[in-house]
Amino acid sequence: DIMTKHEKLMAEYDDLYIEERQMINEGLYADGCIWINEKMPSNKKLAILAEEIGHHETSSGNILNQDVINNRKQELTARKWAYEKIAPLDKIVTAIDSGCDEVWSLAEQFDVDEDFMREALKHYGILDM
Secondary structure (H helix, E strand, C coil): CCCCHHHHHHHHCCCCEEEEECCCCCEEEECCEEEEECCCCHHHHHHHHHHHHHHHHHCCCCCCCCCCHHHHHHHHHHHHHHHHHHCCHHHHHHHHHCCCCCHHHHHHHHCCCHHHHHHHHHHCCCCCC
16 A cells, blocks of 8 residues: 555545645644645654644634633644544554554654654553653
8 A cells, every 4th residue: 555644544534625735834724624734754744634634623713823722722622633543542552562662663653753642642641651
């Protein structure tokens, strides 16, 4: 299979308009459209795409102003959605049981960057890694 994980995720959400393009931000979601920065590596694109789809699934309104507490809550909800979509707890446990016991090896296993994996592990309460 030659599709990357982020391309497979894009295909799963073919009802959304998803475009990779040059941009300042890593990603942006608005009204059924997602833009992803084309300059990022594939593993970063997967993490950002999942979060932007998380906004589609869980957010409402303009949440760009992160000084507003409700907007920060919606941002966190979208990130949690992304962790659970890309790296569900049961698959993390299976990977750990199979010998992936470092953040970098889990990140490699799930094809995400280490920051995303570290935050996913925190989300699940797995902090001792």
